[in-house]
Amino acid sequence: MIAIPPAFVYLLGLLLLPVLTGRVRKVWALLVGVAGLLLTVSLPSAAPDLTFGFIPGVETVLLTVDPMRHLAGGIFAVSGLAALIYAAYRDIPAAETIGIFASVGATMGIVYAGDFITVFLFWELLALASLSIIWSSRAPESSGAGYRYLLFHIFGGACLIGGIACTIVATGSAAVGPVADGAGLLLMLVGIGVNAAFIPLHTWVPDAYPRASVVGSVALSIFTTKAAVFILAATGGWGVTVAYMGGAMALYGAVFALMQDDIRRLLAYSIVSQVGYMVAAVGTGSVAGIDAGLAHMVNDILFKSLLFMVAGAVILKTGLHRLSDLGGLVRTMPVTTLCAVIGGLALAGLPGLNGGVSKGMTLEAAGAVPYLAPLLLVSAVVTVTYVFRFLYLGFLRPVAGTREGHLPKDPPVPMLAAMGINVFFCLAIGLFPHLLTDLLPGGTAAHVFDPVHLLESAGIFAAAGALLLLAPPLRHPRDGVETDVDALYIRAGHGVVWFSSHPLVHAADAIGCVIERVVGWFRHISANPAVTFQIAGKSVALPFVRAFSGSEESRAYEEELMFLRDHYPDVQTTIWGGGHGLIFISIVAFLYFIFNITR
Incomplete structure (x- = not known):
């Protein structure tokens, strides 16, 4: 007989919640909660692992049973049922009930998972479920608290999947257990630490929990941080x-x-x-x-x-x-x-x-x-x-x-x-x-x-x-103290905004001006390279002509230079010799290449 992962009971049970209302939805929620608890406590300790090969070369285990998982699964099922009983005092929003069901199901999925890939999938579902609970509150501050919660957990999830990827590459296995030293260990610890409220990654807890509804706060207090503690214990070897x-x-x-x-x-x-x-x-x-x-x-x-x-x-x-x-x-x-x-x-x-x-x-x-x-x-x-x-x-x-x-x-x-x-x-x-x-x-x-x-x-x-x-x-x-380490995050955010809107913009403008001038200079040169070099050469030689030539020769030289400058680039000049022609063609090709690279 194939044992059924308890997570499936809650996740399948929530599918009917959107179409049920009033007392019927309450009764259904309690029945699913009782069914999930009965299935959890009845799981045989010798149940075979339920495995799937979703990813080539990596075995995903949706259900594995041992004493640690029996204990954790039992307390989460009992507390989930207690939260549903507590919620029965009134008709709570459907999204909040769905969030509670998804939280229990996701936590059960994490507890009974035998590999980190499955853990990560349910980990992200737990974050979304908690977000649904927070945003179901009618408190005006719940929207902002939900967004801040989401930012923390996006960061934590990214670190966790990075650590899992490093672990799989290093060991060839995704099984839940001790992780080898290195980047994978650090990333996974940070990812788990966000949910476990490590200092200074903890501020989402006092920010989000008081802004949920009275039922939502109860559900939030049960699952997210405790699921992280379970993964810490199941993985082990942290030091x-x-x-x-x-x-x-x-x-x-x-x-x-x-x-x-x-x-x-x-x-x-x-x-x-x-x-x-x-x-x-x-x-x-x-x-x-x-x-x-x-x-x-x-x-x-x-x-x-x-x-x-x-x-x-x-x-x-x-x-x-x-x-x-x-x-x-x-x-x-x-x-x-x-x-x-x-x-x-x-x-x-x-x-x-x-x-x-x-x-x-x-x-x-x-x-x-x-x-x-x-x-x-x-x-x-x-x-x-x-x-x-x-x-x-x-x-x-x-x-x-x-x-x-x-x-x-x-x-x-x-x-x-x-x-x-x-x-x-x-x-x-x-x-x-x-x-x-x-x-x-x-x-x-x-x-x-x-x-x-x-x-x-x-x-x-x-x-x-x-x-x-x-x-x-x-x-x-x-009066209570509202300021925590998140004040530093706010200041750092303001600093990033100021740097992005002032020094960084000015630096970008300056670089743009330099590039524009360089490009314009190259465009100017490429319009008539031969005359450009003649003007440059004559301009360099002008002081020497004035110093060592007579007034007539100097005046003629200056007039020729002024003529070239005033009629550039339309003035025509002659380049003598085949060697000069090759040089001219090479210069034109080089400048054309530079001009097109900078566009």
Whole structure:
């Protein structure tokens, strides 16, 4: 029996979406989501590879199954279904539903692909699907954010296909696996790094995610960056440079999340930070590191999409998206607040929740790389701090009595049901870590409740508490920081425009004038070359004639020269001797050649 790639279920299912409307489209979307999940979990571990020979000499593998792919496929299918349940609270645009379906299908295609050619095809489909989600938003800024997203991913896709081409030429194989050193490795790393939000290629995340719809933000938080992490883990062999990049992402993203006021922009920077933990773990190159990176990928999908669901519910019910405008929601939105607390504490790495499992595994694996674990520990302290700001300012702080009566209720049942699914997994994995660790390809165990790990977690939370006590502004609302490294891109773009419109134009004009003068000079000469050389020779000899000849001879000489100049090129002259004729013909031919070359 031939196993069916799960990607096909979603991609075939979306074909009917444009012709379905209302409740029928919602039911169809949920049925396809359930079918995709059932097919994914039922794939046999010993399923034969499904291969095709689209490209001569290169084998493309649409389906290959192993423990790593089982784990990734399962979490993407579960989270995709949760996103579809969340979206069922209202009739979302058909283009957005298609984008979500295409995102799940493309990510599934990447996960189960056995070669880089297939990975690239689904990689580009994922970019287009995400673009469809962003542009489906009614936010006025979504159009520009979509174009900027597209520019980033065109660059990343070009680097990725360049790296794949170099790899195929060097090895003769496109199979997913370690890449040989050289240009192919660098190009592929940059291409994957764009989707993984490597610093400084990360700015599309906080730019695009807050400008999608509340449903679109949930879908975006699940797929693009995590698919890139999976490819990093499946490829392997990157070296500790990638580990240090992950450490830099973890700290950079956490610091910028701490400085945000927009709740979805805060969570977007949190994605950069948490993906940094995954990249750092994968970069260690050890079995424990790969397992830790995959485990944190699973857990981040669960608690981060939960937090985006919470943020979406708050925006839907209040119309507000800034922490400085929120507060007091615990009184009227108790279920949403509980989900926010569980998701936030899971993000902070509290033992007993799923984030504590994989964050502890990541810190253990990072110990093999010098200075990496301390960097991640500092990032963890900052993470707890911005989680406190998110929960306290958004939900727990008291509000004025006049405003308390206008606080909204919890969101519709589909939203709460989707959040409930993620809460269940956050608690189940946190309390019973073996539910996740038994599925890891390396079988690495988690030591969540060991005294050393508990003491480490207590130290992180204590350090964050001290930071909040010593820095009172962190406990109060403030304007968020909007400026990131993309400000340098903007300045560089302005510099390119100025250089192109001023110095470059002036230089082109000057070169054009020089060429025009040279061409005119050659045209002038070619009109009567013999007389031209006579004029030139007589002009050079004129000072000597004046100096060594009498006045009559000088006057006659000057008159002859003036006559030649005034009647050029119509004046006729005689060239004596066959040798002179050959010279004349040669000069004419040469000038004709030069003239035609310059036209």
